[in-house]
Amino acid sequence: ETGVTQSPTHLIKTRGQQVTLRCSSQSGHNTVSWYQQALGQGPQFIFQYYREEENGRGNFPPRFSGLQFPNYSSELNVNALELDDSALYLCASSLQTGGWEQYFGPGTRLTVT
Amino acid sequence: AQSVTQPDIHITVSEGASLELRCNYSYGATPYLFWYVQSPGQGLQLLLKYFSGDTLVQGIKGFEAEFKRSQSSFNLRKPSVHWSDAAEYFCAVKAGGFKTIFGAGTRLFVKA
Numbered sequence: 001e002t003g004v005t006q007s008p009t010h011l012i013k014t015r016g017q018q019v020t021l022r023c024s025s026q027s028g029h030n031t032v033s034w035y036q037q038a039l040g041q042g043p044q045f046i047f048q049y050y051r052e053e054e055n056g057r058g059n060f061p062p063r064f065s066g067l068q069f070p071n072y073s074s075e076l077n078v079n080a081l082e083l084d085d086s087a088l089y090l091c092a093s094s095l096q097t098g099g100w101e102q103y104f105g106p107g108t109r110l111t112v113t
Numbered sequence: 114a115q116s117v118t119q120p121d122i123h124i125t126v127s128e129g130a131s132l133e134l135r136c137n138y139s140y141g142a143t144p145y146l147f148w149y150v151q152s153p154g155q156g157l158q159l160l161l162k163y164f165s166g167d168t169l170v171q172g173i174k175g176f177e178a179e180f181k182r183s184q185s186s187f188n189l190r191k192p193s194v195h196w197s198d199a200a201e202y203f204c205a206v207k208a209g210g211f212k213t214i215f216g217a218g219t220r221l222f223v224k225a
Contacts (some may be wrong), residue, residue, distance in 0.1 A: 004156075033211070042117075042203050042215030043157070056211035090156055102213065104149075104156040 004093050004105035012111045013081050021076045021108045023091030032074040033102060034066060035090040043090055049074055078110075086112045115140045115208040119216035126194050127224050134189040134219050136204030145207035146187045148178055151218075152200045160202075163187065174198070199223045 005024045013019050025032050031050045035043035045058035049068035063079040072093070078085055088109050092102035116139045126132050138144055145164050149157040161172025168180040178189045187204060204216045 031211075033213070035215075040217075042205075042217045045212050045214070048211045050211075058212065092157075101159065101162065104158070106154075106156040109154075 004091060004103050006089075006091050006105040006108050008108060009106070010109045010111075012113060015081055015083060015112055017081050018077065018079045019081060019110060021078075021089050021091075021110070023074045023076070023093075023105055025072045025074070025091075025093035026103050029093035029095055029103070030072050031094045032068060032072065033092045033094070034074070034076045035092065036060070036085075037088040037090055037107070038084075039087070046076070081112045083112050086110060115144075115206060115214050117204050117206050117214050117216035119202075119204055119219050121219045122217070123220040123222065125222040125224060128196050129193050132189075132191045132194045132198070132221070134202050134204075134221070136187045136189065136216060137185050138187065138204070138206045139185065140206055140208055143182075146178075146180060147205040147207070147213070148172065148176070148187075148189045149203045149205060149215075150174075150200050151203065157203065160189070194221075194223055196223045196225065 004026050007022045033048040034046040037043040046060050048056040052068045065077045067075045088107045090107045091105045094102045118137045147162045148160040151157050160176050161170050163170050163180045171177050176191050201218045201220050203218045205213050207213050
């Protein structure tokens with residue numbers, strides 16, 4: 001059974017650019033959530049996808065968007081990058097949308113210059 | 114609104130000493146509570162969880178936590194800390210069907 005994987009590990013982008021981060025869920029998990037963790041902070045919930053539909057969103061602007069594919073892998077897209085978007089982005093999968101346990105990937109470190 | 118407070122930004126304990134990390138939550142109903150650990154540059158690893166039943170829960174790596182409804186607390190404890198326990202610890206509450214709210218974390222330093 002493979003765990004949650006994320007790519008790339010690190011990424012450097014320039015303000016105003018767009019970025020796509022990828023996540024592969026743990027085998028059998030149909031729900032994925034994305035979190036932003038700024039330096040020195042706890043993770044902040046961005047949104048959750050269940051069976052390819054967004055079914056919950058935190059306090060993030062529309063330039064943060066996502067996709068979930070039929071194999072339950074997922075993408076996080078951020079448009080018009082701002083300096084404050086620099087953070088560790090974590091993906092977490094769970095067995096169902098109300099699933100109690102989430103399994104986290106190692107994260108993607110995004111730096112916006 | 115739901116929230117999680119970890120009052121201690123960082124804590125230093127000697128190796129072999131006992132540890133208690135504090136967590137207070139704000140949530141109207143009985144919450145689902147979690148403790149996660151994060152090593153530098155890594156994702157989050159679940160230490161333990163509380164859903165219902167026995168208010169003292171056991172987790173991995175020798176950690177335990179106690180749910181106290183009257184105090185809205187879910188403190189993490191370990192009787193004897195090892196140098197490898199040095200990391201960031203996050204308390205979290207699952208609020209509603211999909212959203213997990215994390216505290217700001219407590220960084221644990223272990224001195225020899």
